[in-house]
Amino acid sequence: MFKYIIKRILIMIPMLLVVTFIVFSLISMSDVDPGRSKLGPEASQELVDELNHKYGMDQPFLIRYFKWVWGAIRLDFGDSWYYDHPVSVDIAARFPNTIKLTLLSIGIALIIGIPLGVLAAVKQYSWADRVFTTLSMLMAAIPTFCIATIGVLIFCWKLHWVPATGVVNGWKSWILPSLTLGISYSASFLRFTRSSVLDTIRQDYIRTVRSKGVRERTVIWGHSFRNSLLPLITITGMMLGGLLGGAVIMESVFVIPGLGTLVMNSINQYDMPMTMAAITMLAAMYMLIMLVVDILYAVVDPRIRARYTSFKKKKAPAKAEGGAA
Amino acid sequence: MSEKLLEINGLRIEYTSENGPAKAVNGITFSLDRGQSMGLVGETGAGKTTTALSILRLLPKYTAKVTGGEIRFDGRDVMSVSEAEMRAIRGGRAAMIFQDPMTSLDPVITVRDQIAEVLLLHREDLDRANVDAEVGRILEMVGIPAARMHEYPHQFSGGMKQRVMIAIAIACNPELLIADEPTTALDVTIQAQVLSMMRRLKRELHSALLLITHDLGVVASICDIIGIMYAGEIVEFGTLEDIFDPEKKHHPYTVGLFGSIPNLTMDAERLSPIPGLMPDPTDLPAGCSFGPRCPHYDPARCGSTDPVGSAGTPTEIPIARKGQHQIRCVLYADADL
Amino acid sequence: MKVKRRSSFLEAWIRLRKNKLAIVCLAVVCLLILIAVFADLITPYENAIANNSAAKFAKPSAEHWFGCDNLGRDMFARVIHGSRVSLLLGFGATAVATVAASLLGSAAAFIGGKFDTVVMRLADILSSIPPILLSLAIAAGFGRGLPQLVISIAIGSLPGYVRIVRSTVLGISGQEYIEAARSMGFGTGKIIVSEILPNALSTILVQATMMVSANILSGTMLSFLGLGVPVPRPEWGAIMSDGLDYIRYASHLVIFPTIFIAITALSINILGDGLRDAFDPRLKGKA
Numbered sequence: 001m002f003k004y005i006i007k008r009i010l011i012m013i014p015m016l017l018v019v020t021f022i023v024f025s026l027i028s029m030s031d032v033d034p035g036r037s038k039l040g041p042e043a044s045q046e047l048v049d050e051l052n053h054k055y056g057m058d059q060p061f062l063i064r065y066f067k068w069v070w071g072a073i074r075l076d077f078g079d080s081w082y083y084d085h086p087v088s089v090d091i092a093a094r095f096p097n098t099i100k101l102t103l104l105s106i107g108i109a110l111i112i113g114i115p116l117g118v119l120a121a122v123k124q125y126s127w128a129d130r131v132f133t134t135l136s137m138l139m140a141a142i143p144t145f146c147i148a149t150i151g152v153l154i155f156c157w158k159l160h161w162v163p164a165t166g167v168v169n170g171w172k173s174w175i176l177p178s179l180t181l182g183i184s185y186s187a188s189f190l191r192f193t194r195s196s197v198l199d200t201i202r203q204d205y206i207r208t209v210r211s212k213g214v215r216e217r218t219v220i221w222g223h224s225f226r227n228s229l230l231p232l233i234t235i236t237g238m239m240l241g242g243l244l245g246g247a248v249i250m251e252s253v254f255v256i257p258g259l260g261t262l263v264m265n266s267i268n269q270y271d272m273p274m275t276m277a278a279i280t281m282l283a284a285m286y287m288l289i290m291l292v293v294d295i296l297y298a299v300v301d302p303r304i305r306a307r308y309t310s311f312k313k314k315k316a317p318a319k320a321e322g323g324a325a
Numbered sequence: 326m327s328e329k330l331l332e333i334n335g336l337r338i339e340y341t342s343e344n345g346p347a348k349a350v351n352g353i354t355f356s357l358d359r360g361q362s363m364g365l366v367g368e369t370g371a372g373k374t375t376t377a378l379s380i381l382r383l384l385p386k387y388t389a390k391v392t393g394g395e396i397r398f399d400g401r402d403v404m405s406v407s408e409a410e411m412r413a414i415r416g417g418r419a420a421m422i423f424q425d426p427m428t429s430l431d432p433v434i435t436v437r438d439q440i441a442e443v444l445l446l447h448r449e450d451l452d453r454a455n456v457d458a459e460v461g462r463i464l465e466m467v468g469i470p471a472a473r474m475h476e477y478p479h480q481f482s483g484g485m486k487q488r489v490m491i492a493i494a495i496a497c498n499p500e501l502l503i504a505d506e507p508t509t510a511l512d513v514t515i516q517a518q519v520l521s522m523m524r525r526l527k528r529e530l531h532s533a534l535l536l537i538t539h540d541l542g543v544v545a546s547i548c549d550i551i552g553i554m555y556a557g558e559i560v561e562f563g564t565l566e567d568i569f570d571p572e573k574k575h576h577p578y579t580v581g582l583f584g585s586i587p588n589l590t591m592d593a594e595r596l597s598p599i600p601g602l603m604p605d606p607t608d609l610p611a612g613c614s615f616g617p618r619c620p621h622y623d624p625a626r627c628g629s630t631d632p633v634g635s636a637g638t639p640t641e642i643p644i645a646r647k648g649q650h651q652i653r654c655v656l657y658a659d660a661d662l
Numbered sequence: 663m664k665v666k667r668r669s670s671f672l673e674a675w676i677r678l679r680k681n682k683l684a685i686v687c688l689a690v691v692c693l694l695i696l697i698a699v700f701a702d703l704i705t706p707y708e709n710a711i712a713n714n715s716a717a718k719f720a721k722p723s724a725e726h727w728f729g730c731d732n733l734g735r736d737m738f739a740r741v742i743h744g745s746r747v748s749l750l751l752g753f754g755a756t757a758v759a760t761v762a763a764s765l766l767g768s769a770a771a772f773i774g775g776k777f778d779t780v781v782m783r784l785a786d787i788l789s790s791i792p793p794i795l796l797s798l799a800i801a802a803g804f805g806r807g808l809p810q811l812v813i814s815i816a817i818g819s820l821p822g823y824v825r826i827v828r829s830t831v832l833g834i835s836g837q838e839y840i841e842a843a844r845s846m847g848f849g850t851g852k853i854i855v856s857e858i859l860p861n862a863l864s865t866i867l868v869q870a871t872m873m874v875s876a877n878i879l880s881g882t883m884l885s886f887l888g889l890g891v892p893v894p895r896p897e898w899g900a901i902m903s904d905g906l907d908y909i910r911y912a913s914h915l916v917i918f919p920t921i922f923i924a925i926t927a928l929s930i931n932i933l934g935d936g937l938r939d940a941f942d943p944r945l946k947g948k949a
Contacts, residue, residue: 019791
């Protein structure tokens, strides 16, 4: 198990390198002259060149990329071209907000989507099943930012239940953004949980469990749902990318100072170090959550786990499972 | 305690299907004494598994329906007991071994936990602390080293999985053991091992056994009484001696079944398979279900081979009896057997 | 081959026709396309971009059905003309992705070997980057605008699309008539264009239909974030994010574009589900 985690972390490094390289190349395609855009049209060419030299823009593309990587390894993302202070200051201030929003939303999506999905599957064809599946179809089809806008309109400005913006209003300001994103994604979780549980509940081993005299609740949660977890975890991983996009949208709608809004601002300000750092952090966060998802997968499925457990330590999986439960 | 452990009377079961109700079981009657073992033999689709599942009330909730008859387990009507009482019977007093060991064990739970689950539900003398020893003992009984209890099903071979399946079923010393084609999915050599183990366990545990199979050889090695099933009906019933004695009278279908088995002492140059196919359960003939395939078919006595719907009421086929031996065929009267 | 292909489309159509909800959605989608195409006949483009300080934040009325925005522009005209860009984004990006994926996917499957490996690795890498990050990076490098948006949406949907085309083509290229074409001395390119692609057409078409909806939504989402077309050209996502600043006093600035986006998304998604079920009834009920 430990070996597996180490291996997965090691894979992250080349992946992050490739991603940053692609993003770096894309951003470098810009034909904007950073020195000129910062100093304005009146500045002398000498000053502009001097500034561009300071930014390293007079060097070839690959050199600039390797310099950036070398800095990033030491967690030095350079100085912002726009604010002239280290990029890490803004990243450190905004990263927690994005993490908080993303994790809260994933949590809400799972807490709402999974139990209702299981319920809909167990009570297949009942009115509850119809209501939930119809509602989830509507929620999954309507884009998050529409739901968010409607939410702001109703809960902030008509009912005045929660503040509409920012993190300045404490925990209350997190309610609407995380609920919106969470509920919007819970719809997909509900659909996948339902079809996945419906799939496992027809399996032979569920009949075996029933033949043992196990009560229905244990049949569903202890066996059927446990087996449904595998496809569910895969789906969770696949939805993370969209969820990250949703988080960026939420930051924009609710004016949350997070990495998403930081990227948007720094793109507008031609602030390359800031853009690179923010996108890299978003990508790293995405990969870290993917890593957790992959590890969860191995925890839940003994067949996957077995592939990464050495032959001698045969009893190790049982312990690892107990520890994670 | 009554001597009769399981009584089935005129049981009828239908499945809903796109082509109307599929009549899987059509009025079967038999009984099983304590400690006795019975074989239920027939082709795929004869309604054997459906019968077995209905005894434990494990038929699919939405698609299957018992439309008539009764099932009594130790004198109690299985159809009318509460869900909680039914759970106490399942796995405790009556247990089932399923056909395909590859898909019948929960893949994400250790073998220990799967056996312990049934033990903790039904054995009051056990708790979480001492269940491991019992799991180990039961595994050893089916020939698996106790040390392997912490492994997962995917780490076992097919034959070993079926042993685990059997371990789960015998864990609580059930009075009735239902085995649905327990060896069909296994290699021939493994089949023999598993069969001889089941014979031994049956002796040791004094359980009654309802063995479902299409293999007459399996039945001969383990059963006391035999029911031959065809299209949801028991066409012939008798003791092992009754059925396997070529001198005695038999239902044409039974004759056909034996004719499909290779036999070294037989003079015949080739096997004689039964021509045709089992009738469509949504479209059963009005007369004898075996009529369309029977070499002795006589429309005047056996009834129409047209579906029940077009021919009106189904023809009653008489049953000839002598002792335990029964044959459901117009060819014989009681005196002929 | 032709006869069989036509009949499979016909069968799909017959199955689709039984799905009433999908047919309603098909009608809605057709209506939206008509609105986008004939926007100029419904209301002049001038109304959508002309500032009118007298009508700032005007509530919906007989004169301005959807009211007016912060610059006094007619919201009805903006929403109607906005549909053009939104649908153009969806269809444009899908068209680009379809052409690219068909060529790349079938070439990868047909040429195989190193080329196949390289294409599939690239697809893996691309799909490991969340689409939003790619779009942001493209906007940072190439600036904002319609072509950039089309490209970035197309790239985002490319990896999955290439894989599907590749596996479909792999299935087809094993068939005997491809062997026959090869033995007659046809070149790889000719076989791809004249034999393989026509036979993979139904898979590609269903995939494209479902992709249109996803791409329209990505487009509105990215314009909502401010990566879309330059002002004053109207686009649904951009209209919404503009209106969001005034949501307290003038909720009609967001309500109407929201309704349009929601209806579009909903009907295209339901139609997509219906199409998938119609083309492959075995998948029915699966999420």
